[in-house]
Every structure is written in structure tokens, then in C-alpha cells.
Amino acid sequence: MDSLSLFCTGALLAGGLYWFVCVLGPAEQKGKRAVDLSGGSISAEKVRDNYKQYWSFFRRPKEIETAEKVPDFVDTFYNLVTDIYEWGWGQSFHFSPFIPGKSHRDATRLHEEMAVDLIDVKPGDRILDVGCGVGGPMRAIAAHSRAKVVGITINDYQVNRARMHNKKAGLDSLCEVVCGNFLEMPFQDNSFDGAYSIEATCHAPKLEDVYAEVFRVLKPGSLYVSYEWVTTEKYRADNPEHVEVIQGIERGDALPGLRSYSDIAEAAKKVGFEIVKEKDLAKPPSLPWWTRLKMGRIAYWRNHILVIVLAAIGIAPKGTVDVHDMLFKTADYLTRGGDSGIFSPMHMILLRKPKEAPSKS
Numbered sequence: 455m456d457s458l459s460l461f462c463t464g465a466l467l468a469g470g471l472y473w474f475v476c477v478l479g480p481a482e483q484k485g486k487r488a489v490d491l492s493g494g495s496i497s498a499e500k501v502r503d504n505y506k507q508y509w510s511f512f513r514r515p516k517e518i519e520t521a522e523k524v525p526d527f528v529d530t531f532y533n534l535v536t537d538i539y540e541w542g543w544g545q546s547f548h549f550s551p552f553i554p555g556k557s558h559r560d561a562t563r564l565h566e567e568m569a570v571d572l573i574d575v576k577p578g579d580r581i582l583d584v585g586c587g588v589g590g591p592m593r594a595i596a597a598h599s600r601a602k603v604v605g606i607t608i609n610d611y612q613v614n615r616a617r618m619h620n621k622k623a624g625l626d627s628l629c630e631v632v633c634g635n636f637l638e639m640p641f642q643d644n645s646f647d648g649a650y651s652i653e654a655t656c657h658a659p660k661l662e663d664v665y666a667e668v669f670r671v672l673k674p675g676s677l678y679v680s681y682e683w684v685t686t687e688k689y690r691a692d693n694p695e696h697v698e699v700i701q702g703i704e705r706g707d708a709l710p711g712l713r714s715y716s717d718i719a720e721a722a723k724k725v726g727f728e729i730v731k732e733k734d735l736a737k738p739p740s741l742p743w744w745t746r747l748k749m750g751r752i753a754y755w756r757n758h759i760l761v762i763v764l765a766a767i768g769i770a771p772k773g774t775v776d777v778h779d780m781l782f783k784t785a786d787y788l789t790r791g792g793d794s795g796i797f798s799p800m801h802m803i804l805l806r807k808p809k810e811a812p813s814k815s
């Protein structure tokens with residue numbers, strides 16, 4: 455081979471690699487590139503060990519049942535997955551029903567705006583985002599309602615990402631992000647005009663505990679809406695396939711145990727909320743929320759090859775391949791949960807803190 459053909463072959467290979475990594479790599483809603491994948495606040499060399507530690511929670515079920523350990527385990531999970539989520543999904547870490555003729559981005563935004571419309575918020579009100587991720591919903595909701603949104607997340611890497619995105623979007627005067635545990639929130643009693651949680655309270659070992667905290671910080675008379683992950687009325691605990699799917703969802707999404715749809719209102723009433731409305735937003739006429747996951751399978755294969763290559767050449771932390779593999783399998787369990795109708799990630803409950811405390815007789 456003469457030097458000209460050698461040069462051309464080299465240039466072609468380099469161009470191909472650039473295209474594969476930098477053009478195909480980024481997510482639909484850009485925020486992260488494959489070459490920037492990290493282990494969140496975990497140093498690159500510790501990602502694999504933390505991944506193993508994450509799995510050990512499931513090998514010793516007694517530990518995961520120990521409620522105090524759950525927030526740490528959830529924090530580790532989000533260190534491992536936050537960059538991959540942003541890269542492959544965008545800045546909103548939740549699902550939404552498919553809407554014909556609308557992009558995923560628009561369908562996501564509409565699902566978020568519905569939450570704030572339900573809690574009847576006025577410009578200037580102070581509202582709480584319980585489990586805010588990197589703030590995709592918070593920014594959409596602040597821009598739509600002009601309310602001041604305070605988000606809380608257990609994961610400090612997400613706090614930094616969310617603050618950076620808020621600034622970039624010019625919404626940092628409306629959006630504030632706090633690192634903390636939603637089971638013991640660093641906020642005063644009766645200090646919010648409304649609250650919402652989008653696919654976040656499923657990480658609480660006991661739903662009553664997080665609902666009680668939201669109840670405490672809300673002003674009397676104000677509203678709270680939550681989109682809950684639940685098993686539906688179609689779930690049968692004696693069907694091995696159902697059990698496999700639900701356990702697969704729990705393991706791949708850091709859940710201490712999925713709740714039944716019928717437990718949600720009970721938990722809310724126990725802490726003092728009035729139930730205003732309850733509806734599974736995944737039910738017809740809504741179109742499947744899992745379409746995007748199902749359609750994305752080819753892209754996820756490509757992503758997997760990319761992650762293997764990047765880890766092999768030392769750009770991505772070694773354990774990223776294991777984490778990506780776990781998510782790949784999780785996507786399949788979620789799709790099966792959706793197809794069979796035994797699982798919903800959007801069981802909506804709208805609650806009011808009564809204007810007056812119930813009288814003690």
C-alpha cells in the first residue's frame with residue numbers, strides 16, 4: 455500500500471469513528487455526549503465496585519428492607535446512571551404517553567405541564583419538586599407557570615447538573631436545587647404553595663414517610679400531585695412471568711419494592727391528605743408510554759457497542775459497560791410491564807392538605 459492510500463484509509467477510519475462517537479452518540483435531546491460518560495460523583499476507577507455494591511443490596515434482601523439504607527443505595531444508583539440517562543433519554547427522567555404527531559420532547563413537556571396545571575399554581579408561588587433529577591420537569595414547569603420551583607434530590611451530582619442546566623436555560627432565578635433526603639426535608643412547615651413529584655417517590659421504602667414530609671411543608675389548602683410507579687389490577691403475584699417482570703423493574707430502577715395502585719390513596723389518607731382525584735394516566739385513550747423504549751432498541755445496541763469501545767480505550771469508566779447492560783435489560787422488563795398492562799409509571803394522584811387540621815374529639 456502506498457502512502458497516499460494509507461493516508462486515505464486512515465482518514466476514512468478516523469472520520470468513521472468520529473461519526474460513530476460524536477454524531478450518532480448524543481441523545482435526542484442533547485445534554486451529554488458518549489465521550490463525557492462518567493460515574494457521577496464516583497471516581498472512574500470506583501464505578502465497577504459501586505455497581506457491584508449496588509447489586510449486593512438485592513442479593514441480601516434484608517438489607518434493602520432496612521429503610522435507612524435505601525437513600526444511600528438510590529444515591530449510588532443515580533451516580534451510575536445519570537449520565538447515561540441524559541445521553542440516551544434527555545433531561546427529564548420519566549415516561550409520558552405517546553402522542554401521535556408530537557415528538558417525544560413535546561409529549562414529555564405536556565406531561566410535565568399537566569402536573570403543574572393540576573396543582574393550580576400562580577406566577578410567583580413557591581412550589582416543591584420532590585425528587586427533581588437534573589431538572590428537566592422543573593425548567594418546563596417554571597417556564598410554563600412562572601412559579602418559583604425548589605427541587606430536592608438525594609444525588610449531589612444531579613444537583614450540579616441541574617444548576618448548570620438552569621443557568622444555561624436562563625431559569626436560575628426561578629429554579630433552585632437542594633441536595634437532601636425527601637424523607638427528612640430541610641424545609642420549614644407550611645412553606646410551599648404547591649408540590650409535585652414525577653416518578654420519584656417510588657424510591658421511598660414507605661410511601662407514607664415521603665407523603666408525610668410533603669404534607670408538613672405544604673401550606674394548608676394547597677395541592678400536591680404525584681405520578682406513581684405501581685403494579686396494576688392486572689398483576690398476579692402467583693404468575694411467575696409477572697413476578698419476573700416486576701422484580702426486573704425493581705432491580706434495574708433502584709426500587710425497594712413496587713407498590714400496588716391500591717396502596718397509594720391509603721398512604722395519602724393516613725398522613726392527612728384529602729384525595730381530590732386519582733387516575734392511571736397510562737390507561738386508554740392514552741397511547742403506550744413504552745413505545746419510545748421499544749422503538750429505541752436498535753439505538754441501544756449501537757449505544758452498547760459505543761460504550762464497550764469507549765471503556766476499552768479508557769474514555770468511559772470500565773464499569774459503565776455493566777451499568778449500560780443493566781439498563782438495556784431494564785428497558786426490556788419495562789416494555790414487558792407496559793405490553794402486559796401489569797405496570798404503570800404514571801398512576802396520578804392529586805391531594806389537598808386540608809385548610810384546617812381535623813378537630814381532635
Ligand SMILES: C=C(CC[C@@H](C)[C@H]1CC[C@H]2C3=CC[C@H]4[C@H](C)[C@@H](O)CC[C@]4(C)[C@H]3CC[C@]12C)C(C)C
Binds near residue numbers: 538547548
Ligand atoms: C423513573 C425512573 C427512570 C425512568 C426512565 C427515565 C429510565 C428507565 C430505564 C432507562 C433506560 C433504559 C435503557 C437505556 C439504553 C440502554 C441506553 O442506551 C440509553 C438510555 C436508556 C434508554 C435509559 C434511559 C432512561 C430510562 C428510560 C426510575 C429509575 C424510577
Ligand SMILES: C[S@@+](CC[C@H](N)C(=O)[O-])C[C@H]1O[C@@H](n2cnc3c(N)ncnc32)[C@H](O)[C@@H]1O
Binds near residue numbers: 606607634
Ligand atoms: C427517576 S428520577 C425522576 C427525576 C425527575 N422527577 C424527572 O422526572 O426528571 C427520581 C429522582 O428521585 C430522587 N430521589 C430518590 N430518592 C430520594 C430521596 N430519598 N430523597 C431525595 N431525592 C430522592 C433521585 O435522586 C432522582 O432525582
